[in-house]
Every structure is written in structure tokens, then in C-alpha cells.
Amino acid sequence: MSGLAKLDHLISLLDDDSQVVQEAIQKELLSMRQELPERLRLMDRPLTEEEEQRMGRLLEPARRAELEERWMRWRWLDHPTTQLEEGIAQISAYLHSWRTQPGELSQKLDALAEEAFRDQGRMDARELSDWLFSPVNGTARFRGNSKDYYTPHNSNLFWVLETGLGNPISLCCLYRLLGQRFGLDIYGCNFPGHFLAQVEHAERTWLVDCFNRGRFMLSTDVARHHPAANPSIEDVIRTAASTDAILLRILRNLDEAFDRIDNFTSRQVMRNLAVKLMED
Secondary structure, eight states, X not given: OOHHHHHHHHHHTTTOOOHHHHHHHHHHHHHTTTTHHHHHHTSSSOOOHHHHHHHHHHHHHHHHHHHHXXXXXXXXXXXXXXXXXXXXXXXXXXXXXXXXOTTHHHHHHHHHHHHHHHHHOSOOHHHHHHHHHSOBTTBOSSEEOOTTTTOGGGGOHHHHHHHSEEOHHHHHHHHHHHHHHTTOOEEEEXXXXXXXXXXXXXXXXXXXXTTTTTEEXXXXXXXXXXXXXXXXXXXXXXXXXXXHHHHHHHHHHHHHHHHHTTOHHHHHHHHHHHHHHHHO
């Protein structure tokens, strides 16, 4: 039986009620896990929504195991922004779809950077923020998802790129990762309650609120006038957030998001990743 014919046969059995059949299908699907998306693309018809969901459920245990096994590999990379991109890519691919591979995130970010360069040429940090977050004819390319702030999707950069919606930390990470492709040093500020970006522009240090239209605020003004201002806040503002701190904050956001929707399994996955990060 050819590979495509075998796959078609497995798909025809997805709704079989037998536990033995389901376990056999799962074993076969796992054996072709890496090639599965391409094989499905070559089939004569797309999966139905129900088939897609059944396939996802069968592959889910293996995907969890893969994520936890590969998780700390981002530490092997030699640049903090590259580490951040790999860590976010692993989390986002898991959240997005069983078809999605972490390496696809870099390709999508490259494509967005090429679009930005074609549109505006080489930009500085403020121009790039405007291109990403400032409304044009009433609509911004990327904006804060205030209507559904706590959805886990907001931490999935694939979803953010597709919908243009995100939370403060995912939008700041997008800004940073795109900025790297423009040769810009953009960092994170682990501000309590609302993550911000940090940039040097016009010989001054600015905090950028990517959730609120990329608003630029002088760091000295935030340190002096913010309601939460105190000596420890000044230290937070002056110090760029580490890769560990950013990824841990993303995982804690997801822990809360999955708790809100009673998804214990996914919540436990995020907690396991956080523990591995803190113990490493």
C-alpha cells in the first residue's frame, strides 16, 4: 500500500469506536509524524473539521512529550534574541496546531520584515513601532486584544501574526524579533502588570507600550510619575528583561489563561516548562 493510500485508510478509521483500532491508528500516525502535514497536503481532499480534531487528539500526547523534551534547547543558542525567538516558537507551535513546526515562525517573521522593508525601507525603532502598531485609516497591523485579553491565543505568535491581535508581551516580542531583522536593539521591560518594550532612540531611553498603539514614553517619566513608582520600579525600568524572565512570564500568563477555561492538561504542560526553566 502506498503512503498516501495508507494514510487515506487511516483517516477512514478515525471515527472507529474500538479502543484497539484507535491505538493502532495513533501508532501509525506517530510513525509518520514529521511527514504527516506534507502527506496530507498531497491528498485529493482536505480533512473535515471533525477529522482534524480527531487527528489532533491522537497526536496530542506525543506533541506534549516532544515539547517537554526539546524545551530547553533554546539555551544552546548564542544570542538572547535568538534564544527568545526559539523559545517562543516552541510554545507557539504547540499552541497553534499539530501541523505547525517551530521553525515556521522564523519564516513568517522574515516575510513580515521583507514586507516592512518593501513598504518603508530601513526604519529606526520609532518608525518600526509606527509601522506595526499605529492605525492607518482606522486600523493597525497589530493591536492589543482588549476584548479577549485572557485567551491563550494571545501568547501564540502564529495566531498573533494571523489575526493582528495579541497581549502586551506577545506584541513586544514581535516588535523585538522584527527589530532584530532591521539591526535594531529592542529589549523587554518586565514592568509589573503590563509588559513593555525598551529602546534607545534619539539618545534617550524609551519604554514602548505595544499594546496601546506603540506609545513611546520616556523611561524617566514612567519611573517618576507612574502610580506604581518606587525604587524597585526604577530598577525594573533600567534593566532589560532576560530571556528567562520573558519566557517565564509568558508561561505564567498561559498558566492563568488555561486555568480560566479549566484546561488542566495544557495548564500542567505550561507549569512543567516553567519548572524546567527555573531549575536549569
